[in-house]
Amino acid sequence: MSEFLGPLDPQGRVPPYQQTRVAAFLTSAHGALARQFAFALPAKLVSAWQTELNAQVYHEAEIVSLLLRATSWVPDLALGYLSMSWETAWFPQPAEGIPDQPLARAVGLATLAHAVHAGIRPAALLPREANADDPFVMALRRIELESGRLLQAQILFLKGPELLAHRDAVSAALEHRHVEIRKLWTSALEGVGIVVHES
């Protein structure tokens, strides 16, 4: 087990079976976010903040598109049951303790997005000698950078005045989502020889 992807091939590329597992997880997570943001996006924007919702939809879709094209895909028999467990985990989870159901659903989606954008750091898996010109390597770096930017919408919402009265409920829902997503990410990587340090 290693904390980094590899061993790399002589060209500094990540082994295809690791690329496949990492990309499958990220595609599943960001694909779910794209779908859920798209579902929440009205056909006609009525508030300024919804412009950010529009941006989130397309950035998530961009990440999926990028992974589909940058990854050297190979068959991975474990993906069948892994994908099912991932897709189940992305199901909407309205935050407990918030009586306003539309608000609780929005918090649920924001906690999922926060956990994926903040808690999953694919570029941190790359060893120092990974080839910077390889598309998969570049994709992981781009996804991590983009996630840090996308995260701002979730931070602004979850720390915002609308949720001040629900701070404990928000914190509890978010910590729960972080633990849940980190566990999925950790177990997905364990199967391809990667150990993620818990903090």
Place this chain on the structure above:
Amino acid sequence: MPFLSHGSYRIRYELDGPANAPAYVLVNGLTQYAELWAAYREALVARQFRVATFDLLGQGVSDKPALFISQDDQVAALHLLVDALGDGPIFLAGISFGGLISLRYAIEHGERLAGLAPMSCFAELPPQLFLLGNALRTALILGGTSYLQDLLLPMNVSDQWLGPVLDKLDSVKRQGWLVNDVYALQNLMESFLDFRPLTSQLSSIILPTMILNGEFDFLTPRAVHETLRAEIPNSALVIIQRAYHAFTLEKPALTADLLARFAEDVLAGRWQGNKAVWIAPEETGGELIAFPAGYDHLRAIPVQGPAT
């Protein structure tokens, strides 16, 4: 790797040196982690101190709360570590963000300490520091940890330090980038959003205090250290020559020696703060030089100070 528990969160710490010796607790700056004190552990343990280092909440191997990290929680975590050290003399030194946490700790629990060493530290956010802090937070948001490091490095260390590593900066930044997460750093920075100046409370710090400030520190310049010197009764300001904000990284031998000498002076009853201003030696072990009488230590040119 031992941990302390603060509520549901774990704080990673390390203790080195003899258990019954006077202790030094070292508090990290914003983007730092406990391993960066390795040279201090070695130097201070060799001088017969016990050394406690830890990762603040949101840093390194300590837990990283997902959304909210308050400075009160950091002080509480530090209090747990100090409690774990027993009843012997304890000296507290913190750099930058860690210096601020140390100041807050000394205000709330000064009776637990034998001495305090705030380094590159501030008690309030004057406009330049406030705007720089906001800009650094925006840099983190837009460019990630790596961009924040790029901005901090030239503020933190000198050309002499940067020159030889200029072609391998990615390696220099890598460990800090690996152990620090954007959201956790952002939470740490946003713990300043409801920051209230500590200036009016500084006079309650009656313990011996050595304030360390880099000569060329333009992130937290002399004026913000002057507030500490003017308000803390038993303090002295020591200017580290040719140093920038993170002189603890660039001059570990010199800084560890100054910390050890400060604690030895306090323990021997020799320390006299007197709100004096000193210039640190350039070489480890050299003599401190009194700032020339009559000149203004807040200026960068030798201008006569106000008559006292």
